[in-house]
Amino acid sequence: GENVGLHLPTLSVQEGDNSIINCAYSNSASDYFIWYKQESGKGPQFIIDIRSNMDKRQGQRVTVLLNKTVKHLSLQIAATQPGDSAVYFCAETWAAGNKLTFGGGTRVLVKP
Amino acid sequence: ETGVTQTPRHLVMGMTNKKSLKCEQHLGHNAMYWYKQSAKKPLELMFVYNFKEQTENNSVPSRFSPECPNSSHLFLHLHTLQPEDSALYLCASSQAGGLVNEQFFGPGTRLTVL
Numbered sequence: 001g002e003n004v005g006l007h008l009p010t011l012s013v014q015e016g017d018n019s020i021i022n023c024a025y026s027n028s029a030s031d032y033f034i035w036y037k038q039e040s041g042k043g044p045q046f047i048i049d050i051r052s053n054m055d056k057r058q059g060q061r062v063t064v065l066l067n068k069t070v071k072h073l074s075l076q077i078a079a080t081q082p083g084d085s086a087v088y089f090c091a092e093t094w095a096a097g098n099k100l101t102f103g104g105g106t107r108v109l110v111k112p
Numbered sequence: 113e114t115g116v117t118q119t120p121r122h123l124v125m126g127m128t129n130k131k132s133l134k135c136e137q138h139l140g141h142n143a144m145y146w147y148k149q150s151a152k153k154p155l156e157l158m159f160v161y162n163f164k165e166q167t168e169n170n171s172v173p174s175r176f177s178p179e180c181p182n183s184s185h186l187f188l189h190l191h192t193l194q195p196e197d198s199a200l201y202l203c204a205s206s207q208a209g210g211l212v213n214e215q216f217f218g219p220g221t222r223l224t225v226l
């Protein structure tokens with residue numbers, strides 16, 4: 001599948017546990033952030049976004065936290081399920097532009 | 113289905129071949145993108161088109177030639193590629209401008225250059 005050979009950080013989590021995926025972004029001027037999920041054989045899929053005027057946003061089973069002081073973004077997945085196994089990417093952009101810069105990705109493996 | 117389709121899904125080509133990748137979006141978007149995802153690097157933006165005009169070329173070698181005939185279609189013409197060009201090529205689309213930039217990705221074309 002995709003990303004074979006790419007040495008991604010891997011998070012192994014037991015089914016039902018919570019997962020936390022971290023991302024350090026690069027540009028202090030970034031004002032909009034997105035988390036994407038990429039399953040094997042598919043392109044990245046939008047999960048949740050957050051603007052820089054917020055520090056927390058919740059979706060269905062997912063929460064994104066933003067710490068602008070240390071330029072850190074995290075994605076929390078509650079009650080992780082086998083279908084959550086994928087590679088997760090954070091992306092940043094700024095000034096209402098449409099150029100996204102992606103992080104390196106984290107592979108999440110859910111153990112049954 | 114994300115509303116963005118790519119063909120072919122898999123392509124094997126020699127270094128002297130010429131081939132084209134096709135992307136089509138059915139979302140009414142007016143911005144389209146090509147990304148490269150390789151085994152050694154994360155997602156890299158290659159080209160951006162807004163309203164059919166190229167607005168970003170991220171220092172991509174000339175052996176990659178994009179074409180955007182209309183807002184729904186995007187091509188990537190390939191010629192005299194190198195083995196290190198083997199990668200997953202992803203197309204995406206979004207609404208140009210505004211504060212929200214959710215990009216919708218296609219499934220990608222897995223390219224192998226021999």
